[in-house]
Amino acid sequence: MARSEGWGVIAEIRNLRISFPLYQGRKWALKGLDLTLKGGEVFAFVGESGSGKSATGYAFMGLLPPYARVEGTILFQGRDLFSLPPREWCKVRGRQISMIFQEPMTALNPTVKVGRQVAEVFMLHSGLDRRGALDETVRLLEEMGIPNAEVRMEDYPHQLSGGMRQRVLIAMAMAASPRLLIADEPTTALDVTVQAQIISLLKRLQKEKGTTIFFITHDLGVVAEIAHRVGVIKDGVLLEEAPVDQLYSKPLHPYTRALLEVLPHWDRETRTFQLPRVRERPSAEGCPFFSYCFHANSECALELPPLKDVASGKVRCWLY
Ligand SMILES: Nc1ncnc2c1ncn2[C@@H]1O[C@H](COP(=O)(O)OP(=O)(O)O)[C@@H](O)[C@H]1O
Numbered sequence: 001m002a003r004s005e006g007w008g009v010i011a012e013i014r015n016l017r018i019s020f021p022l023y024q025g026r027k028w029a030l031k032g033l034d035l036t037l038k039g040g041e042v043f044a045f046v047g048e049s050g051s052g053k054s055a056t057g058y059a060f061m062g063l064l065p066p067y068a069r070v071e072g073t074i075l076f077q078g079r080d081l082f083s084l085p086p087r088e089w090c091k092v093r094g095r096q097i098s099m100i101f102q103e104p105m106t107a108l109n110p111t112v113k114v115g116r117q118v119a120e121v122f123m124l125h126s127g128l129d130r131r132g133a134l135d136e137t138v139r140l141l142e143e144m145g146i147p148n149a150e151v152r153m154e155d156y157p158h159q160l161s162g163g164m165r166q167r168v169l170i171a172m173a174m175a176a177s178p179r180l181l182i183a184d185e186p187t188t189a190l191d192v193t194v195q196a197q198i199i200s201l202l203k204r205l206q207k208e209k210g211t212t213i214f215f216i217t218h219d220l221g222v223v224a225e226i227a228h229r230v231g232v233i234k235d236g237v238l239l240e241e242a243p244v245d246q247l248y249s250k251p252l253h254p255y256t257r258a259l260l261e262v263l264p265h266w267d268r269e270t271r272t273f274q275l276p277r278v279r280e281r282p283s284a285e286g287c288p289f290f291s292y293c294f295h296a297n298s299e300c301a302l303e304l305p306p307l308k309d310v311a312s313g314k315v316r317c318w319l320y
């Protein structure tokens with residue numbers, strides 16, 4: 001496992017709240033997220049489907065739909081992203097922050113050869129001409145572990161395997177040498193061997209280029225392979241944050257412990273945990289894990305505890 005050794009802060013999320021009033025009324029999909037990302041680290045953002053992980057990634061990219069309501073701030077290298085004029089944000093997006101999206105097939109244009117799709121990113125961000133961009137594309141595709149890159153770049157997306165498509169997407173995201181890479185479930189659609197290859201590719205990029213990776217996943221098994229620090233989110237609330245070793249050896253929040261202990265309850269289809277409910281949750285207030293928690297008392301139903309510093313991490317639970 002790579003180490004993150006005291007790098008400076010690259011991004012700070014402060015009290016980020018996101019809702020989709022058109023679809024979900026007054027419900028917040030993200031309920032006041034506070035997170036700090038350090039330069040050069042892999043931060044894993046772990047949670048079940050619908051917990052608000054992708055919405056957080058989209059907020060970084062300025063790509064939430066116009067009907068989304070967004071409050072709070074994201075500071076990136078000290079700059080408040082939400083107050084940047086749109087043209088400035090376009091310079092940050094793609095060049096300094098880029099994202100690998102959750103659905104690899106929809107993120108590529110099916111009618112354009114993959115080499116050209118990568119070359120376009122070079123032309124846009126590095127001002128290279130067509131020839132120069134195509135040369136750089138071959139180099140980058142090789143660096144991403146695509147054999148015969150010169151030949152494969154003439155392929156259309158459907159001619160490549162899932163793993164090769166994911167490598168092309170990572171190449172597109174890395175073309176401008178971003179400081180921060182948001183990887184939204186980059187291995188979910190892949191089989192286990194290919195998953196491992198993509199993880200080791202991302203690890204290498206983090207080590208060799210010092211790219212900070214915000215690694216979104218629902219899979220705590222993958223997290224151990226790649227992350228330095230982990231944040232556990234449920235229903236839009238961050239419940240625990242800790243260095244990866246500590247999270248696995250001494251998980252603090254009952255929800256984190258459940259995630260680690262009850263992997264057999266994992267439903268692959270819905271990507272949620274089918275845990276037995278211990279009791280009903282009386283209201284939307286309080287802890288999102290209330291219905292399942294063996295430690296819960298009435299306070300937990302009524303009030304969400306603050307995120308407290310414990311050991312080298314943070315936990316949001318009245319037990320601490
Ligand atoms: N574009 C959108 N329009 C409406 N609702 C959305 C949109 N994106 C996300 N949501 C809602 O916000 C919540 C969080 O979604 P998301 O961030 O995609 O979760 P995750 O990535 O953790 O699975 C979900 O309830 C989802 O239905």
Ligand SMILES: [Mg+2]
Binds near residue numbers: 053054102184
């Ligand atoms: Mg998602």
